[in-house]
Amino acid sequence: MLVKTYGSAVAGIDAYTITIEVNVSQGIKFFLVGLPDSAVKESEQRMQSALKMSGYKWPGYKIIINMAPADIRKEGSAYDLPLAVAILAASNQMSDQNLADYVIMGELSLDGSLRPIKGVLPIAVKAKEEGFKGLIVPEQNAREAAVVSGLEVYGAKDLRQVAGFLNEETDMEPTTINVEEEFLKGLEEPDFDFSEVKGQENVKRALEISAAGGHNVLMIGPPGAGKSMLAKRIPSILPPFTLEEALETTKIHSVAGKIGSNTSLLTKRPFRSPHHTISDVALTGGGSFPQPGEISLAHNGVLFLDELPEFKRAVLEVMRQPLEDRRITISRARFTIEYPSSFVLVASMNPCPCGYYNHPTRACVCSPGMVQKYLNRISGPLLDRIDIHIEVIPVPFNKLSDAPPAERSREIRKRVIKARLVQTERFRNVKGIFYNSQMTSKLMNKYARLDDTGRGILKTAMEKLDLSARAYDRILKVSRTIADLEGTEDIQSHHVAEAIQYRSLDKGTWGS
Numbered sequence: 001m002l003v004k005t006y007g008s009a010v011a012g013i014d015a016y017t018i019t020i021e022v023n024v025s026q027g028i029k030f031f032l033v034g035l036p037d038s039a040v041k042e043s044e045q046r047m048q049s050a051l052k053m054s055g056y057k058w059p060g061y062k063i064i065i066n067m068a069p070a071d072i073r074k075e076g077s078a079y080d081l082p083l084a085v086a087i088l089a090a091s092n093q094m095s096d097q098n099l100a101d102y103v104i105m106g107e108l109s110l111d112g113s114l115r116p117i118k119g120v121l122p123i124a125v126k127a128k129e130e131g132f133k134g135l136i137v138p139e140q141n142a143r144e145a146a147v148v149s150g151l152e153v154y155g156a157k158d159l160r161q162v163a164g165f166l167n168e169e170t171d172m173e174p175t176t177i178n179v180e181e182e183f184l185k186g187l188e189e190p191d192f193d194f195s196e197v198k199g200q201e202n203v204k205r206a207l208e209i210s211a212a213g214g215h216n217v218l219m220i221g222p223p224g225a226g227k228s229m230l231a232k233r234i235p236s237i238l239p240p241f242t243l244e245e246a247l248e249t250t251k252i253h254s255v256a257g258k259i260g261s262n263t264s265l266l267t268k269r270p271f272r273s274p275h276h277t278i279s280d281v282a283l284t285g286g287g288s289f290p291q292p293g294e295i296s297l298a299h300n301g302v303l304f305l306d307e308l309p310e311f312k313r314a315v316l317e318v319m320r321q322p323l324e325d326r327r328i329t330i331s332r333a334r335f336t337i338e339y340p341s342s343f344v345l346v347a348s349m350n351p352c353p354c355g356y357y358n359h360p361t362r363a364c365v366c367s368p369g370m371v372q373k374y375l376n377r378i379s380g381p382l383l384d385r386i387d388i389h390i391e392v393i394p395v396p397f398n399k400l401s402d403a404p405p406a407e408r409s410r411e412i413r414k415r416v417i418k419a420r421l422v423q424t425e426r427f428r429n430v431k432g433i434f435y436n437s438q439m440t441s442k443l444m445n446k447y448a449r450l451d452d453t454g455r456g457i458l459k460t461a462m463e464k465l466d467l468s469a470r471a472y473d474r475i476l477k478v479s480r481t482i483a484d485l486e487g488t489e490d491i492q493s494h495h496v497a498e499a500i501q502y503r504s505l506d507k508g509t510w511g512s
Contacts, residue, residue: 001025003090006103007067007082008126009074010119012337013251013292015126017103019068020079022086027062034067037075046077046108047084054112054160059091073334075289078117081106081136084159085166094167101133104162112159116140118257121250124148134174136162140261142175144254147247147265149179179243182265190236195408199395203230206390206502208412211237212419213436213481216323216345216385218308220504221392222355222362227348230392231304234346235271236409238301239417245300248340252299256292270301276310280318285339286330295322296339308347309377316382319345323385326438345386349378360393375505380470387437387474389504419484436481441473448476453493461500475499 007018030044048058065083067074082104089096105123107115116138124145127135134152135145142155152174156162164170194204203219203226210217211234219227241249250266253259259266274283274294285293295303305311322328326342351357352371357364364371420435426447427433433443450458458475461467467475476491478499483491 001090001092003086003096003099005082005086005089005099006132007079007105008103008123009072010122010255011335012290012339013122013248013255015119015122016072017126017130018074018079020082020086021066021068022083022090023064024059024061024087024090025064028060029062031062031064032067033065034070035073036067036079037073039077040067040074040079043077043080043083043108046080046110047087049110050080050084050108050112050159051088053110054158054163056088056093056163057091059087061091063087063090076117077107077115078105078119080108081114081159081162084108085162088163094163098166098168102136102166103127103132103134104136106136106138106156106162108159114138114156114158114162116261119255120145121147121247121254121259124151124153125247125251127151136165143177143262143264144250144259146175146177147179147182147250177264179265182267190233190409192233193236193409194233194412195406197226197230197233197406200226200230200392203390203392204407204412206388207234208237208416209478209481209485209502210234210344210346210388211412212416212485213387213423213477214344214434215387215437215478215481217347217388217390218383218386218505219346219348219390219392220351221348222350222359222394225392225394227392228304228306231273231302231306231346231348232271233409234302234304234344235269237412237416238269238344239413239420241267241269241300249300252292252296252339256297258297270298271304272298272301273304273306276305276307278311278315280312280315283315284318284322284328284330286332286337290330290332290335290337292339293328295319295328295341295343298343299340301343303343303345305345305347308349309374313377313379317379320381320385323382326432347386348392350374351391358391383505384470387478388502390502391504415485418487419481422484422487436477436484439477439480444473444476444480448480448491450476450479450491450496451493454479454491454496457493457496458500465500467500467503471503475503478502 002023005020008015009018051058088094120137120141121144124135125148128148128151136154139155142153146153154172155175165172221227246265272294283293285296322341328339328341330337352366352374354365356362357371423435479491479495482495482498
C-alpha cells in the first residue's frame with residue numbers, strides 16, 4: 001500500500017515541504033532513498049523500537065521510502081515521526097484519511113516519546129503558506145509554532161498520541177498564543193538599566209545617538225572604565241520589536257535551536273557577546289550543517305565585541321560585507337544560504353597594550369609607536385563602518401559615591417523611539433533603508449544638507465583636527481540623527497559640532 005505524509009526541511013531561515021512516500025509490499029528489506037544523511041538513515045532503528053514500545057508492529061514486508069524532492073539532501077532526526085506515521089498507515093495499522101491535512105515533524109525516542117526539534121517556526125510559516133490545515137510537532141515546540149495565526153498547531157507527547165489523533169480515536173487541543181500578550185512581556189523592566197551607571201553622561205549620550213540612528217559605535221578606554229557595563233545596557237534603550245522583526249529574529253534563533261520550550265516569540269532584542277577566540281565560521285555562520293552565526297543571532301539587536309583588537313584579523317574582516325549589506329551569504333559547492341544580519345555593532349577596546357594611554361591619572365608605559373601598532377590591528381575598512389568613536393574616561397571617586405540618581409533607560413528609550421519614528425516616515429518609500437546609518441549618498445544629499453555655518457565648522461574641523469575623508473559621511477549621518485533627537489528638520493551648526501566629537505580615532509594626533 002502506498003501512503004504519503006508531509007514534512008519540512010529548513011534552508012537558511014526558510015522552509016520547504018518534503019513529501020514522504022512509503023510503500024509496503026511483498027518481500028523483505030528496508031529501503032530509504034531521497035538523499036538522506038546518516039541521521040535520517042538511522043531512523044530505522046529508532047522507529048522499530050518506538051513502534052514496538054507503543055504497541056504497534058514493524059511490518060514484516062519490503063518497505064520502500066522516498067523523500068521528495070529526491071535531489072535535495074535531507075538532514076537530521078526530525079523526520080522520524082512522519083516516517084513512522086507513514087509506515088503505520090501503509091501497513092494498515094492506522095487510517096491515512098487525514099494525513100494530507102498536516103505537516104508532521106518530530107524526533108522519536110526508543111520508547112516512542114517525542115523529542116524537540118529545531119526550526120519549527122519557519123516550518124509553521126511554510127505550512128500555512130501551502131494551505132495545510134495544521135502542524136503536528138513535539139509538545140516542547142508547540143508554543144513556538146503557535147505564533148503563526150491561521151494554522152492549527154498540535155503539541156504531542158508520543159507516537160501513540162499522534163496516531164490516535166490522526167485516526168480520530170483521541171482528541172488533541174491546538175496550542176494557542178496571545179501574540180499581544182507576548183509582546184507586552186518585552187516591555188517589562190530591563191535586566192540592566194542606565195540609571196545604574198554613575199557618571200559617563202557623554203558616553204550615554206553617544207549610545208543614545210547610536211540607538212536612535214542605528215549607528216555602530218566603538219568605545220575606547222582603560223580597564224575598569226565601564227565599557228562592558230555600558231554596552232550591556234544598550235538593548236534597554238532600543239525601540240521595541242515590531243511583529244515583523246520579532247518573527248524574523250525568532251526564526252533565526254529557532255533554526256539555531258536557541259528557543260526554549262516555554263518561549264513562543266522573542267520579545268527582547270538580542271544581545272550577543274562572543275569571546276575574542278571565536279572563529280570566522282562561528283561568527284558568520286555555515287559549517288557542514290549550516291547554522292546561523294553570531295552576526296545573524298544578533299539580527300535586529302546588538303553585537304558586542306569586547307577587546308576588539310584581540311579578535312583575529314580574519315574574523316573581523318569577514319564582518320565588512322555584512323555590516324554594509326545587512327545580510328551574510330554563505331556559499332558552498334552544492335548550496336548557497338543567506339542569513340539576515342542587520343545589527344548595531346558595539347565594540348570596545350583599550351587605547352594601548354598597557355591600557356592607560358590618555359589616562360587622566362596613570363602614565364602609559366608603552367614604547368613609542370606601540371599605540372599606533374595596537375590600533376592598526378583593526379583595519380581601516382572596518383573602522384570606516386563604525387560611525388561613532390567615543391573615549392570612556394574612568395569616573396572619579398566623588399562622582400561614584402555622591403552622584404545623584406541617573407536617568408532611567410525608559411526615559412532615554414522614549415526619545416529614541418520618537419527619533420526612529422521620524423526616520424521611518426522619512427524613508428517610508430525607500431526600499432531597504434530604515435534609519436539614518438543606512439543612508440546612501442543620494443539620500444544624504446537630500447536629507448543631510450548643511451547650512452553655511454555647519455559647512456564651515458565641518459571644513460575647519462577636517463583641516464585643524466586632520467580628520468580623514470571617510471569621517472565626512474559619518475559625521476553627516478550622526479548629525480542627522482542628533483537633529484532627529486532634537487526634533488528639528490534641518491541640521492544645525494551645534495549638531496555638526498557634536499558629531500565631530502565622536503570621531504576620536506580619525507584625529508591625526510591619536511597615538512602619535
